Amino acid sequence: MRDxxxxxxxxxxxxxxxxxxxxxxxxxxxxxxxxxxxVIAYLVxxxxxxxxxxxxxxxxxxxAGATQxxxxxxxxxxxELVSRFAFWTAWLGFILVGVSALGILGMxxxxxxxxxxxxxxxxxxxxxxxxxxxxxxxxxAALLWAVNTNMPSPRLLSSAARVLITVFTASAVFEELGLxxxxxxxxxxxxxxxxMLGLAIAFGLxxxxxxxxxxxxxxxxxxxxxxxxxxxxxxx
Amino acid sequence: MAEESILTDEFLRQLIDVGEADVLVxxxxxxxxxxxxxxxxxxxxxxxxxxxxxxxxIVNADGGSRDQTPELVRGASINDLQHSTDLxxxxxLHSISAEYPGGPATGTALRTILASAELLRASACAVVSPExxxxxxxxxxxxxxxxxxxxxxxVTPLYRRHKFDGLLMRNLVYxxxxxxxxxxVREPYAAEFSFSGQLASHFLGQEIWTHEVGQAGTEIALTxxxxxGGFRLAQSFLGAxxxxxxxxxxxxxxxxxxVGALFWSLEPNFSIWSAKSDSQPIPTLGAxxxxxxxxxxxNRKRLFSMxxxxxxxxxxxxxxILSSSTLxxxxxxxxxxxxxxxxxxxxxxxxxxxxxxSYHKAVISRDxxxxxxxxxYRGRAFTFLVENREASGEQVEQNVEDFCMTCxxxxxxxxxxxxxxx
Numbered sequence: 031m032r033d034x035x036x037x038x039x040x041x042x043x044x045x046x047x048x049x050x051x052x053x054x055x056x057x058x059x060x061x062x063x064x065x066x067x068x069v070i071a072y073l074v075x076x077x078x079x080x081x082x083x084x085x086x087x088x089x090x091x092x093x094a095g096a097t098q099x100x101x102x103x104x105x106x107x108x109x110e111l112v113s114r115f116a117f118w119t120a121w122l123g124f125i126l127v128g129v130s131a132l133g134i135l136g137m138x139x140x141x142x143x144x145x146x147x148x149x150x151x152x153x154x155x156x157x158x159x160x161x162x163x164x165x166x167x168x169x170x171a172a173l174l175w176a177v178n179t180n181m182p183s184p185r186l187l188s189s190a191a192r193v194l195i196t197v198f199t200a201s202a203v204f205e206e207l208g209l210x211x212x213x214x215x216x217x218x219x220x221x222x223x224x225x226m227l228g229l230a231i232a233f234g235l236x237x238x239x240x241x242x243x244x245x246x247x248x249x250x251x252x253x254x255x256x257x258x259x260x261x262x263x264x265x266x
Numbered sequence: 267m268a269e270e271s272i273l274t275d276e277f278l279r280q281l282i283d284v285g286e287a288d289v290l291v292x293x294x295x296x297x298x299x300x301x302x303x304x305x306x307x308x309x310x311x312x313x314x315x316x317x318x319x320x321x322x323x324i325v326n327a328d329g330g331s332r333d334q335t336p337e338l339v340r341g342a343s344i345n346d347l348q349h350s351t352d353l354x355x356x357x358x359l360h361s362i363s364a365e366y367p368g369g370p371a372t373g374t375a376l377r378t379i380l381a382s383a384e385l386l387r388a389s390a391c392a393v394v395s396p397e398x399x400x401x402x403x404x405x406x407x408x409x410x411x412x413x414x415x416x417x418x419x420x421v422t423p424l425y426r427r428h429k430f431d432g433l434l435m436r437n438l439v440y441x442x443x444x445x446x447x448x449x450x451v452r453e454p455y456a457a458e459f460s461f462s463g464q465l466a467s468h469f470l471g472q473e474i475w476t477h478e479v480g481q482a483g484t485e486i487a488l489t490x491x492x493x494x495g496g497f498r499l500a501q502s503f504l505g506a507x508x509x510x511x512x513x514x515x516x517x518x519x520x521x522x523x524x525v526g527a528l529f530w531s532l533e534p535n536f537s538i539w540s541a542k543s544d545s546q547p548i549p550t551l552g553a554x555x556x557x558x559x560x561x562x563x564x565n566r567k568r569l570f571s572m573x574x575x576x577x578x579x580x581x582x583x584x585x586x587i588l589s590s591s592t593l594x595x596x597x598x599x600x601x602x603x604x605x606x607x608x609x610x611x612x613x614x615x616x617x618x619x620x621x622x623x624s625y626h627k628a629v630i631s632r633d634x635x636x637x638x639x640x641x642x643y644r645g646r647a648f649t650f651l652v653e654n655r656e657a658s659g660e661q662v663e664q665n666v667e668d669f670c671m672t673c674x675x676x677x678x679x680x681x682x683x684x685x686x687x688x
Binding site for chain 2: 089167170171173174175176177178180184185263264265266
């Protein structure tokens with residue numbers, strides 16, 4: 031009996047040592063992959079940062095209004111943000127490759143999923159960036175147009191443009207990420223429908239006079255009889 | 267060669283038929299049927315009367331008119347003119363008309379005329395607006411003669427204007443062009459001007475044609491190019507300017523074509539304008555600027571209310587363009603009552619310089635920077651109208667001169683902003 035226990039214990043210990051001996055090289059491989067990955071990710075970050083500075087990406091982002099958004103959110107500059115994102119994406123990829131080298135059961139599937147998801151995440155982030163830029167640009171364009179044409183409530187118009195583009199962007203981002211597709215689609219349809227209906231009712235009922243004045247000014251600019259005609263001044 | 271890419275086969279065929287020319291008058295058109303016939307007849311009369319011995323050609327560059335403008339140009343027959351007057355041509359007076367490619371754009375039309383002038387080896391060329399209904403035959407002589415005699419390379423016009431006509435020109439375009447480039451060219455954005463054949467080749471070699479100013483606002487870009495190229499400049503008095511300038515029908519569009527092009531020019535010409543600290547007059551041929559004073563009905567209240575609402579509504583945009591002190595000052599004056607309101611020379615000059623620096627730094631879209639200046643210009647225009655309500659022509663001119671001096675005095679502040687020291 032005693033011999034059996036000793037034998038089993040010895041065998042278990044030897045098995046454990048063998049397993050550890052088999053695991054140790056994998057662990058070392060993982061650490062090397064993670065370390066090499068960090069170096070490569072750092073290089074990617076540095077090269078990308080230099081490239082973005084070369085093409086004056088910050089200026090482009092500033093011109094489109096993205097910098098102001100980032101400042102408001104206390105985030106670093108666009109160049110720094112994109113560089114950091116590239117660094118973490120690359121390093122995370124290497125970490126997952128390293129972890130998969132450990133041979134842990136089921137891990138391979140998660141790693142595969144991550145790499146399948148990565149392009150979609152990138153596309154979604156690009157959508158988000160472009161969408162926010164577009165929202166900022168077009169809301170400012172609407173504001174300037176409304177002010178220079180003496181339209182009433184320019185800021186309301188500008189905000190409406192921003193909200194519409196942001197909602198559209200959000201729906202595109204969620205769809206790309208595959209998150210709650212049907213829920214987002216439904217929510218988007220409801221929001222858009224509500225906004226359009228609201229605008230139609232507001233313009234049709236509340237803004238009858240405004241609509242008439244607008245259409246008269248646009249399509250029938252002739253002065254009414256008896257109205258004093260202003261002299262036309264050329265700025266040039 | 268530049269003309270290879272811009273002149274169509276039809277244009278080339280007609281130009282080859284002409285051969286060579288001594289003087290050329292270009293008329294850029296697009297749907298100008300209402301006025302172009304009279305303008306071309308007057309140009310012909312001017313050429314016959316003042317250049318009867320020279321080989322002359324009228325070049326009509328059309329942007330694809332659908333109102334028979336080219337037909338009217340071709341139909342403005344020389345015979346009608348000769349029957350009704352005692353004018354006789356000693357040489358053939360050519361007249362060609364063709365459509366340039368790419369759709370209507372003043373810049374492309376001007377480039378076509380320049381390329382034609384280069385191809386025909388013309389000594390002196392003039393451009394005349396098809397809407398200049400006040401044109402007289404003498405305009406052709408006053409524009410072409412100084413260049414044809416070989417005394418000058420670039421001649422801009424001087425007009426008889428109402429004291430409230432051309433407010434943007436008086437309050438921004440002229441003073442700023444003068445402060446930036448050091449030459450007192452009164453009409454830097456002219457519908458009529460003339461240039462030598464040598465200058466035409468210089469213009470064609472400029473980089474403006476690959477930029478937006480090569481499409482719209484080309485007139486001011488050409489003036490700046492003549493100044494920075496060190497060419498001999500003069501200004502010649504023509505007569506009364508037509509009351510309505512179609513190029514200025516929309517204020518924002520007018521600002522894009524003038525202020526946008528002026529701000530754009532600062533970047534490639536930094537080394538030139540940054541070295542100028544004052545301005546020099548250029549020779550004036552004929553009378554100086556004439557000012558008329560007949561009463562006009564102008565809606566000043568609208569200008570004021572649009573300025574006031576612009577400052578309030580555009581606050582987030584103006585914050586990214588202007589310094590906090592300038593914005594605060596603008597907000598202060600926008601809160602004043604109409605009777606107390608004054609948008610003074612210093613504040614207006616400082617505002618323009620800060621806009622120019624923000625345009626350079628592209629703090630927001632450059633087109634948005636130019637658009638955001640429009641409401642502020644309305645405030646300045648209001649002050650100009652009020653200040654000069656009872657002013658004589660001389661007083662108006664003196665006020666414009668005072669503002670020009672203020673712009674020149676404050677120019678170092680632009681350099682500080684440009685170099686990012688503020």
